Amino acid sequence: MMAKAQPVRGTHDLLPDAFGAHAEVIATARRVSATYGYREMATPIFEFTDVFARSMGETSDVVSKEMYSFDDRGGESITLRPEYTAAICRAFISNGLQQSVPFRAFGAGPMFRYERPQKGRQRQFHQIDVEIIGAPEPAADVEVIAVGTEILNTLDVLHKTVLNLNTLGDPESRDAYRAALVSYFSDHRDKLSKDSQDRLGRNPLRILDSKDEGDRKLVADAPLFGDYLNQQSQDFFGSVLFGLDTLSIAYEINPRLVRGLDYYTHTAFEFVTDALGAQGAVIAGGRYDGLIEQLGGPATPGIGWAGGIERLAMLSGVTAAAPQPIALIPIGEAAETEALKIGQALRREGFIVDQAFRGNLGKRMKRADKAGAVAALIFGDDELAKGLVQVRNLATGEQTEVTLPQITTAMASFSGSRV
RNA sequence: GCGGGUGUAGCUCAGUCGGUUAGAGCGCCAGAUUGUGGCUCUGGAGGUCGCCGGUUCAAUCCCGGUCACUCGCCCCA
Numbered sequence: 001m002m003a004k005a006q007p008v009r010g011t012h013d014l015l016p017d018a019f020g021a022h023a024e025v026i027a028t029a030r031r032v033s034a035t036y037g038y039r040e041m042a043t044p045i046f047e048f049t050d051v052f053a054r055s056m057g058e059t060s061d062v063v064s065k066e067m068y069s070f071d072d073r074g075g076e077s078i079t080l081r082p083e084y085t086a087a088i089c090r091a092f093i094s095n096g097l098q099q100s101v102p103f104r105a106f107g108a109g110p111m112f113r114y115e116r117p118q119k120g121r122q123r124q125f126h127q128i129d130v131e132i133i134g135a136p137e138p139a140a141d142v143e144v145i146a147v148g149t150e151i152l153n154t155l156d157v158l159h160k161t162v163l164n165l166n167t168l169g170d171p172e173s174r175d176a177y178r179a180a181l182v183s184y185f186s187d188h189r190d191k192l193s194k195d196s197q198d199r200l201g202r203n204p205l206r207i208l209d210s211k212d213e214g215d216r217k218l219v220a221d222a223p224l225f226g227d228y229l230n231q232q233s234q235d236f237f238g239s240v241l242f243g244l245d246t247l248s249i250a251y252e253i254n255p256r257l258v259r260g261l262d263y264y265t266h267t268a269f270e271f272v273t274d275a276l277g278a279q280g281a282v283i284a285g286g287r288y289d290g291l292i293e294q295l296g297g298p299a300t301p302g303i304g305w306a307g308g309i310e311r312l313a314m315l316s317g318v319t320a321a322a323p324q325p326i327a328l329i330p331i332g333e334a335a336e337t338e339a340l341k342i343g344q345a346l347r348r349e350g351f352i353v354d355q356a357f358r359g360n361l362g363k364r365m366k367r368a369d370k371a372g373a374v375a376a377l378i379f380g381d382d383e384l385a386k387g388l389v390q391v392r393n394l395a396t397g398e399q400t401e402v403t404l405p406q407i408t409t410a411m412a413s414f415s416g417s418r419v
Numbered sequence: 420g421c422g423g424g425u426g427u428a429g430c431u432c433a434g435u436c437g438g439u440u441a442g443a444g445c446g447c448c449a450g451a452u453u454g455u456g457g458c459u460c461u462g463g464a465g466g467u468c469g470c471c472g473g474u475u476c477a478a479u480c481c482c483g484g485u486c487a488c489u490c491g492c493c494c495c496a
Contacts, residue, residue: 006487007487009486009487009488061495065420065494113494113495113496118491120496121494121496128496195493211493261495270496277490278492281496284495285496305496308496312496327456329455360453360454361453361455361456363456364456365455366456366457369456370457373456376455378454380454382454394457397455397456399455
């Protein structure tokens with residue numbers, strides 16, 4: 001079973017470089033969303049299975065075949081969260097946050113779905129997430145999309161993406177359209193692909209997005225959503241578009257953009273890229289006005305999105321800044337002891353200090369170089385007898401003598417080494 | 420869940436038309452250089468050829484299965 005020390009399929013270790021890239025994506029999203037008044041929060045990594053089953057829809061792929069669910073020792077059905085939105089809505093209800101709407105939340109963390117791994121698709125993956133709950137106004141849709149746009153822009157990937165936009169209308173419009181679609185496709189059921197025949201029962205809107213050529217011909221003559229949108233839904237969508245235009249946020253209206261999860265209403269959107277292969281959505285979300293009520297809370301509208309951290313990191317190529325430590329190079333026992341004190345003083349000033357535990361001067365210099373050190377403090381008996389250390393600038397090779405009490409101030413020119 | 424490709428050293432890859440000790444570059448360790456790094460030179464360590472089974476006198480190579488990665492479908496972030 002565990003022949004080698006192998007990670008579980010679809011999971012990956014985040015070694016320091018990759019972790020740094022992730023952290024950079026999260027830090028960017030945190031900073032940008034904070035400027036819009038979103039505050040970071042976290043929910044547990046697992047919830048009662050019901051939280052997801054009831055919100056996302058029993059027939060959705062995620063719920064029906066992709067959840068990591070298990071009975072805990074108390075016999076409760078527990079599920080590792082496959083997405084953030086339902087969990088945040090549950091928290092909204094649990095904590096009585098209807099007192100403080102609109103509630104703006106930012107979150108980041110791991111999600112779990114039992115899917116076939118691919119580039120940009122893992123079983124444990126990480127998302128950033130932005131939600132605004134208790135705002136029925138289309139301005140909230142505009143805001144949430146603007147947050148996403150700014151984050152992509154800050155990561156310098158906005159130009160690699162296209163914002164696809166659609167409306168699913170209010171429940172009345174959506175139900176009417178769904179009925180019309182089912183009726184239309186049922187009449188041509190035998191011409192539908194096998195996948196789409198399946199979708200007809202589970203999620204007929206998905207047929208619109210089919211890649212099958214036969215399906216596409218049928219879709220071309222299918223009823224149009226626009227004909228089933230009531231006035232209210234049309235006005236709502238119009239306001240969203242007006243807001244985006246005002247902010248010069250470019251979008252493409254994509255009538256085939258539908259969401260796989262039951263709780264979406266009105267605005268649905270996706271920032272997609274063609275640079276990542278088949279998994280092109282980097283940020284996707286929409287409005288979910290019925291979700292909180294469905295979870296047993298007071299009828300409260302909401303809108304938000306999730307972004308894939310791995311995908312964003314890949315697309316942006318962000319990297320963590322490499323640390324630039326100061327290397328301590330003591331020579332001799334007395335110097336080793338002195339190094340402890342010098343290191344402590346420098347660290348308390350915020351410097352990154354690197355010290356080898358062994359090796360002669362040459363070895364330690366090599367190590368310092370490999371560690372990316374910007375400076376080396378070299379001191380042996382000779383220096384310490386005079387109360388001095390050698391400060392070597394490893395970029396220029398320039399070396400000066402500094403007295404012990406002056407070390408931290410003398411290192412000020414190496415501020416790049418500070419955390 | 421379905422179909423295709425790949426799997427040889429820490430990394431990137433070569434190779435064996437089935438045959439004795441499986442190679443390179445980079446990286447790592449050591450020495451040249453016992454108080455001064457990067458460059459150079461010399462030497463060294465490191466491999467169950469993904470795993471299990473089959474065919475064969477003989478398998479890293481052929482066959483089957485399996486695991487992982489990867490590309491597409493599906494789904495989605």
